[in-house]
Amino acid sequence: MRIVVLAGGIGGARFLRGLKSAAPDADITVIGNTGDDIHLFGLKVCPDLDTVMYTLGGGIHEDQGWGRADESFAVKEELAAYGVGPEWFGLGDRDFATHIVRTQMIGAGYPLSAVTEALCARWQPGVRLLPMTDDRIETHVLIDDPDAPAAEGADEGRPARKAVHFQEYWVRLRASVPAHAVIPVGAEQAKPAPGVLEAIAAADVVLFPPSNPVVSVGTILAVPGVREAIADAGVPVVGLSPIVGDAPVRGMADKVLAAVGVESTAAAVARHYGSGLLDGWLVDTVDAAAVGEVEAAGIRCRAVPLMMTDVEATARMATEALKLAEEVRA
Template sequence: MIQAGYRGGTVIALCGGIGGAKLALGLARVVPAEKLTVIVNTGDDFRHFGLAVCPDIDTVVYTLAGRANPQTGWGRAGESWRFMEAVGELGGETWFALGDTDLATCAVRTARLADGARLTTVTADIARALGVGCAVLPASDDAVRTVVETADGDLAFQTYFVGCRCAPAIRGLRFDGAATARVSPEVAAAFAAPDLEAIVLCPSNPYLSIDPILAIPGLRALIAARRAPLVAVSPIVGGTALKGPLAKLMAELGLAVTPATVLAHYGDLVDVFVLDTADADQAGDAPRLRVAPSVMVTLDDRIALARSVLAFARGGRP
């Protein structure tokens, strides 16, 4: 249910999977559906069992639909696993688990793409079917694939993240296809909205979830030419990452695991950078830094952070 009293303009949120989806849900409870667009990383996408799997898109859609698995943050609540059990019985690959209802999403997506539909259109239709009101857009309809350069060689993202459990030491990252990927008309239209009030970088992994989006030249150009303030939420709290391999990645790349490192990475794109209260001592008098509770355990936490982010975008404090 949308919180009453919203008087603002449109909002764009850029995010990856679990962490970003939490803030996206908070925004969806504050911002009317017709005024919110969530642009999602597609660098994690891959083919598995011949199916088009879009982990971050599905996590965001399931979260906004109230159907995400509350224990894992990914996949669907009340999932069954007959398909994977049968795959294992037949000697197939079981390293990447697709639940039965998640499998249905991937199967429908694959069939629609094979018939010539754009990923943007398919994503919108799936989101609508599951009851999501706001726009959920892939960063591009063109393939952008994250490749992790490790001491063990170059690995596709899911091989690194799930297959290898993030164990190999990272030496670098690249985003195959990003340089020639195009911005969809829907993404361009979101940035062209006359009442665009804020662009939000959710607390997703900057290197693995946000960078594949920013690596698309046309999309980065839209952000650079924005008329609205960009607010980024630090994914580092108290010297570590709350979820995923971010802290390990930063350490292996020789980077200090601090909010300041993330802010420096985003550079001049960011107008306001939100630190958690655990890192309030790092704010000082820096004009771009703000402090708010950013650890999102409950739905109320997500809504409160969304309200803080929008207040900061408007130049105030909550």
Template sequence: MIVALSGGIGGAKLALGLSKILPPEELLIVANTGDDFEHSGLAICPDIDTLTYTLAGLDNPVLGWGRRDESWAFMETFAQLGGEDWFRLGDRDLALHVLRTHRLRQGEALSSITDDIRRRLGIGPRILPMSDDPVRTRIRSDEGWIDFQDWFVRRRAAPVVRAVEFAGAGSARPQAEVLAALRARPRAVMICPSNPFISIEPILAIPGMREAIAACGAPVVAVSPIIAGQAVKGPTAKMFAELGMAPSASAVAARYGALLSGFVMEEGDDAAGITPRVFRARTLMRGLEDKLALARAVLAAADALR
């Protein structure tokens, strides 16, 4: 079993590569839910949905989020009637949010809903939330505390980041099947190339999760989301700089600290100061072949550490 911790777009690309190589029963993807929020009465799980759409072949390659072949009649009418349209929900995408919200209100666990949806969409590997308990990422800026989606989408990540917190993490419990997979001595734990602050650290903030990973007896290998001091997509480099750290692969490795036994980074990037064993690969994933190549490189790194 490979247990892969993932955020949205970057993590989903590697998860797709892994899903094309590994038998479905040998891959478990643990999704960040710190980005989750309620919008216009609907339960939105952006990272779960990005992973789901990507592995189902339904992702939107132009926007980088949502479903492909989308239409926007609902959103246009919603805005015309005075609804908030800063977070856009396409017509096809909307069906998932309505269904999830209904089932959550019926008392069903998020993990059960997520697993049922991935099966209905023909996805082999399991996708599970980090917890069935709500955890919400918040950003402290010079303007005070801002809920993550307000900061990221409505404000386009413009306010300067001074701190990040994960509301509810202290009382959340790791998803039970994720803990069981870690206790069953997996082949490796992979940390996908996702933003450490807002995609991976919410997972590690849940009491018992970091300890379970450290004690699982498997190599823990992270892939850097920073290439030549820049993030491929999203606010990772900006957040490093605003939190007083030069954005670099070494800064990413330092965030995970002693948890790591291996670190995969771009060929040619500076590895100075990185403690875990370094493996070089092309980490920029443009097409499927890049995703497959990186997945093979990360699996080879993990096996070399066993």
């Protein structure tokens, strides 16, 4: 069975570990979000790709969910001693090596997809990990700018706004200020990375893990051609709600859902994806009451436990998703 998964960072990576356990013989292609990639210290950092790679390759910091196990921070301390920041982004020494290799290869002319394949040659994640694009897409978040002069004319009195890199919003500001919009800068000009459309066209099922529907899955869908390829693939597309009981299972998905005018409920996220894209949707048992609303929107829905407390629980979620896909297909 060929499974295509659209993955963000921690949520996507943990789901994939469960999926591999539930479907050990499946041929899994992961289309990874690169919208939160960032250049730090002159190095190209791909947080979501690395989280998937480290998690599936056994190198992840388990408690933290991102970064490397047994990590040290000598480089970061030294950079701070030089007065070189940002200090709010935690890069460890082991992690730095990944970014150094990646940056060196990109400098030598390799596209990100080839670099990712080279890095995975070490990590052996057991899936085919593709960046959504080899082009540069950078997710920016529009926030109030208290330092700028107030807007004039029709917008008079409204605070001026500024766009910040997603990582600045997410990591530095911890999503503590309202997000007025989420913009995948560069998306319009981007092309899917080699293999992305082919994997979708050849898939037996497409899964949306409980990743952030706006800045993870949403950004992947913003790459021209990807949404259409999934809709046109003619295979079951099944997602798992990242919202349980009106709150994100982890992270701060509610903050960016508000920016796109979507309520933080399991049903609202399903409607946001829409029946033109999504065939099946899993909500948590605490949201069983939402099943009717989702099905009314033309999306088959089941309520099952959706807390990824360990690999076994996550594998059961993956099994339920694949089961729902077969129901949809039948």
